[in-house]
Amino acid sequence: MSAQVRAAQEGDEGAFGELLRAVQPGLLRYLGVLVGAEAEDVASETWLQIARDLGTFQGDFAGFRGWVAAIGRNRAMDLLRSRRRRPVSTVPVEELLGDRPAAEDTEGAALTTVGTASALALIATLPRDQAEAVLLRVVMDLDAVTAARVLGKRAGAVRMASHRGLRKLAKLLDTPPGPAETTTEPDIRKSPEIDSASGVTPTTAPTLKGLR
Structure with a gap:
């Protein structure tokens, strides 16, 4: 997948789509625990930032996953701070x-x-x-x-x-x-x-x- 990272940085939309499909499931599960039902909205904001800043990223696919997680977490924390709440589980x-x-x-x-x-x-x-x-x-x-x-x-x-x-x-x-x-x-x-x-x-x- 590191080749897809490089291709996506060069403007290959298909490669970017492959990266999204590879990373999105785990990202949604991570964000789901942090922000619950708003995980998809936060993930969308995350990918918009990734698309905008992809040219600045340096590293392989493993590093890309970490970069995505960091951006997603920052977005989630901004949301939580704005609403002054913490991630919780409401299920016994x-x-x-x-x-x-x-x-x-x-x-x-x-x-x-x-x-x-x-x-x-x-x-x-x-x-x-x-x-x-x-x-x-x-x-x-x-x-x-x-x-x-x-x-x-x-x-x-x-x-x-x-x-x-x-x-x-x-x-x-x-x-x-x-x-x-x-x-x-x-x-x-x-x-x-x-x-x-x-x-x-x-x-x-x-x-x-x-x-x-």
Whole structure:
């Protein structure tokens, strides 16, 4: 995709469209946790700025994703400041766990699975620094250094926040609420932040595969 970045900078509209399609899903999920229903409006403003400033960008596709995330976050923070509100989840946690597999489901016992919307809503219940770190690292697929630049923090701090957030999600999902309806999207399974954590193994740790 780095070739598409260069082509888009040279005015190739098709390449710009490919970049948008590649990055937009993760951006919308990230912004959805920050600003809720206004995510699409903020994303539109983000892409307008990207189209205007694309010639100033320097870097590859990985850097481009981080650049998009930073612009989107700035737009979201401007909106939140203007309305003096913070990103919150209004859905009770117990409702978010309702689509988990039954306890007797052997595959479900090994892999924690929740639907995409529920996973994002669960992330929104985390402290903001942890929620953003998880979203940037797992949903937008940024490395720790790039995510740190987006958040204006050190890479180590972002790794720690992501690790703590994923540990909290693992604890939330540790005890099944009982037999569930159906599970449609396996989203939370494994993360590099959790793999090395003491006492948490890849089979029990959550990740957000499927949210990207």
